[in-house]
Amino acid sequence: MLQMSLNRALIFLGPPGAGKGTQANRVARRYEVPHLSTGDMLRDAVTRGTELGRMAKPIMERGELVPDDIVLGMVEERLSRPDAKSGFIFDGFPRTIPQAEQLDEILKRRGFSKPVVVEFHVNADVLLHRVAGRWTCSVGGETYNVFERPPKVAGVCDNDGGKLVQRCDDRPEVVKERLAAYERQTKPLEDYYRRKGVLEVVDGTANVEEVSRALAEIIKRAEGRDGHL
Ligand code: AP5
Numbered sequence: 001m002l003q004m005s006l007n008r009a010l011i012f013l014g015p016p017g018a019g020k021g022t023q024a025n026r027v028a029r030r031y032e033v034p035h036l037s038t039g040d041m042l043r044d045a046v047t048r049g050t051e052l053g054r055m056a057k058p059i060m061e062r063g064e065l066v067p068d069d070i071v072l073g074m075v076e077e078r079l080s081r082p083d084a085k086s087g088f089i090f091d092g093f094p095r096t097i098p099q100a101e102q103l104d105e106i107l108k109r110r111g112f113s114k115p116v117v118v119e120f121h122v123n124a125d126v127l128l129h130r131v132a133g134r135w136t137c138s139v140g141g142e143t144y145n146v147f148e149r150p151p152k153v154a155g156v157c158d159n160d161g162g163k164l165v166q167r168c169d170d171r172p173e174v175v176k177e178r179l180a181a182y183e184r185q186t187k188p189l190e191d192y193y194r195r196k197g198v199l200e201v202v203d204g205t206a207n208v209e210e211v212s213r214a215l216a217e218i219i220k221r222a223e224g225r226d227g228h229l
Contacts, residue, residue, distance in 0.1 A: 014120030063177030
């Protein structure tokens with residue numbers, strides 16, 4: 001099979017439950033590039049009980065954003081690894097204007113051309129319903145929804161047999177705070193990237209296959225586009 005190359009940063013922007021992780025996982029497998037979820041990196045640090053994890057845990061449990069310098073340090077370290085040389089997908093990063101500005105510098109320094117930024121558009125009622133039904137594979141990261149996309153066997157991943165788990169920040173009161181944080185701190189990034197001419201929008205309420213097809217079209221259109229931000 002012909003190996004496709006991404007050779008750039010793909011940035012998925014959207015509120016909690018918009019489907020960023022679901023699609024990032026698929027695109028990463030298709031292009032064989034890393035799926036870089038700052039949420040997953042932070043949850044991993046919490047599970048391992050590192051100093052960073054102990055600092056991030058209460059912030060994440062309240063549904064607030066972890067400070068920019070912490071997240072940027074984590075991302076810089078991750079991008080220095082060899083597997084990030086041919087492109088990568090950011091899921092949940094950047095989330096503030098300072099994170100986006102710093103990322104522009106990092107991409108320039110590493111020789112990457114303009115990123116492709118995709119905003120997943122989904123209304124709040126759908127988001128709450130999706131997050132309430134979300135279960136994630138503890139091995140491969142595949143996401144399911146017990147209402148709409150249940151696994152074949154309850155609690156077990158169809159792909160690799162991994163145990164499915166629920167996130168502790170998916171309680172309704174925490175999700176409301178995460179949505180508020182998105183509106184307050186992350187929504188302004190839509191304008192930031194629109195002004196730079198790199199923002200694309202997908203209808204995140206379409207089904208998973210339809211969203212995947214829309215993303216494949218966007219990535220295809222971006223091939224050959226050059227230049228820095
Ligand atoms: P993070 O882990 O990034 O969470 P999030 O952005 O809130 O997004 P989610 O993972 O909840 O949703 P998603 O869009 O990936 O949806 P999914 O594909 O799972 O962040 C968690 C916390 O970490 C933050 O609150 C913050 O504290 C901290 N943090 C992380 N990054 C940070 C940063 N850069 N700066 C500062 N702090 C940071 O889908 C959801 C459900 O819907 C699933 O059940 C799925 O199966 C289903 N679904 C998906 N697509 C569809 C579809 N098309 N149709 C029907 N169902 C669908």
